[in-house]
Amino acid sequence: MSAELLYSKDHEWVRVESDGVAVIGVTDYAAEQLGDVVYVDLPEVDGEINAGTEMGEIESTKSVSDLFSPINGTVTEINDAVVDTPELVNSSPFDEGWLIKVSFDALPEDLLSAEDYKAFTES
Amino acid sequence: MAEQDLRSTALEAVHESLGATFTDFAGWRMPVRYDSDLAEHKAVRQSAGLFDLSHMGEIHLRGPEAAAALDHALAGKMSAMSQGRAKYSLLLTDEGGVIDDVITYRLAEDHFLVVANASNAEVDAAELLARAEGFDVEVDDASSRTSLIAVQGPQSEQILLDALLGADSGVEGLTAEDLTEMKNYRFAECTYRGESMLIARTGYTGEDGFELYLPNEHAPALWEQLTVVGGDRLTPCGLACRDTLRLEAGMPLYGNELGRDLYPAQSGMARVVALKSKQDFVGRAGVEAADLTDRPVLVGLVAEGRRAARADAQVRDADGLEVGAVSSGALSPTLGHPIAMAFVRTSVAAAGTELVVDVRGKDLPVRVVEMPFYRRD
Secondary structure, three states, X not given: OOOOOEEOOOOEEEEEXXXXXXXXXXXXXXXXXHOOEEEEEOOOXXXXXXXXXXXXXXXXXXXXXXXXXXXXXXXXXXXXXXXXXXXXXXXXXXXXXXXXEEEOOOOOOOOEOHHHHHHHHHO | OOHHHOEOOOOHHHHHHOOOEEEEEOOEEEEEEOOOHHHHHHHHHHOOEEEEOOOOEEEEEEOOOHHHHHHHHOOOOHHHOXXXXXXXXXXXXXXXXXXXXXXXXXXXXXXXXXEEOHHHHHHHHHHHHHHOOOOOXXXXXXXXXXXXXXXEOXXXXXXXXXXHOOOOOOEEOOOHHHHHOOOOOEXXXXXXXXXXXXXXXOOOOOOOEEEEEEEHXXXXXXXXXXXXXXXXXXXXXXXXXXXXXXXXXXOOOEXXXXXXXXXXXXXXXXHHOOOOOXXXXXXXXXXXXXXXXOOOEEEEEEEOOOXXXXXOOEEEOOOOOEEEEEXXXXXXXXXXXXXXXXXXXXXXXXXXXEEEEEEOOEEXXXXXXXXXXXXXX
């Protein structure tokens, strides 16, 4: 877990990269719960995503989970490496296993700090 | 179910020390994986895996009429099985549906062990007790005091030879030949630390392997011994990879491919029901009276890509007509493409038939194939 990130209760992380662009991924906690990720279905570039709504799917050998967008915005880039090599979500959830980049106007206020997210996962 | 209400096996502390992720399985707190379920799956296919299956049920039947009682209670002819052998069978309802699939071991002329799925262990014990009425037999549910450790994979035999035959192994009454000469679905009895242990060449992974039944109190020591001697050859494995292993091997899972509302023939299990070789048994009349005309049958499906069909996904024919539903599915770790089992209409059940599965709103083209999906060399 990284302190500079913000987190959703759906276990996505958000890192503001430069002005108005954020990187989104799933947390190490989520990756651990899922088990080995074998398939990732991401939204299209230029697609609109809305906070709290489904934007894709993530599959492990055992189960399928919906990916929920943590923010409102427009997809500017998807991580082709994670589509080709889904296990990056397990091996490097905060770095090489990032999912999408999104241009946004404002971040939702209900995103959690690292500390609050840690407390949330432990509750 | 709240975490504190879950039952735990004698190996729980071992699993915790290994950093296992746990899941609630049939009311038990069981390891779902230790690290990577894909790595665990691969270990079983290429070397060997170590499983705690102590949540399964062990029910003993002892007495002069034990064989007759089981002939009455189960779908197979247990009286025809010789000592030292094991047999796959079904516990049927009066109507011919499946209460559970079980493995029965004949320990002596008058002593059998029935091994039940965890989710059905109590129901099976109650059914066996009820069905034993009128027979001179004692039914003893030993589930809560028996542990089951499985060693599965091509290196299993060598690991057991290395771990169980040394002078300080704690094992007595076992020779190398007992293991090397043991055929599939046979077993040997010995003692471990002075208490009875049964070693069977059985499993649920599609690989060679063994299942070891012993009293709870000695399970942690045996696990430790296997782990130390097994070294890099033996990987602790959770229930996640057990499911993908059995699916690749085309083995049914109770609740998915077998159930009370399914006749054995629908699940490809007609051969297990001994209609010809024995007289009346529970479920016979139901099976004989069954009209299977409009009943779907179990088939294997394969697809390309990486997106797997999961249980309950709808299966359609080329015209878009619903013809069935998926019962189990996953991306096969060994084969690298999606595999699934599904119940479909008999008209589309032939191998080679092209069908479509609705995978969460997107159509996935699939093809009917013979099972198993994976067969060891």
